Amino acid sequence: MAVRLWGGTTLGVRAIAFSEERILLVRHTYVSGWHLPGGGVNARETAEAAARRELFEETGYEAAGATRFLGLYFNPAMAGRDHVALYHVPDCVPRRAFRANREIAEIGLFAPDGLPEGTTTATRRRLAELFEGLPPDECW
Structure with a gap:
């Protein structure tokens, strides 16, 4: 869930995360399809820290090194005020079993x-x- 930051705008994050050259995806309980892991940015948290946290919380995988910011996207489907920061995580490792x-x-x-x-x-x-x-599309 995205967190309210200013004037009704929300900020979320997603991660394109790899483990052993495979892409890590999640399937939610409340929306159909396979998605990149991610979620909302908490107060006093950077977008990169949120991407790392959400990756771990949702999957049990942890970024094994540096991440790279790929872009900021507008997500019009979320009340016309949501933005998503996308990060590339070239290597992540399992730290706890997924349940x-x-x-x-x-x-x-x-x-x-x-x-x-x-x-x-x-x-x-x-x-x-x-x-x-x-070329990046400005919309999610």
């Missing part, structure tokens, strides 16, 4: 050319921007 919960039903590691059925359009677009050099 399905009220928010995340399932996680999976997938080859870039073998994404599961139901991978969201936004997720596919962000991966194409990273892998194929497509």
Whole structure:
């Protein structure tokens, strides 16, 4: 969930995270499809710290090194005021076993050319921007 920051604007984060050259995706309990892990930025928290925290909270995986900011996207589907900061996590490692919960039903590691059925359009677009050099779309 995105946290209110100023004037009704919300800020969320997502991570394109890799483990052993596979992309880590999550399937939520409350919305269909496979998504990049992420969530809201808390008060007094940087976007990068939020991306690392959300990655761990949702999947049990932890960033093993530096992350790279990829862009800031407008998400018009969220009341017309949400923005998403996207980070690249080139290497992450499991730190605790995943257990399905009220928010995340399932996680999976997938080859870039073998994404599961139901991978969201936004997720596919962000991966194409990273892998194929497509110009970033300003909307999530």
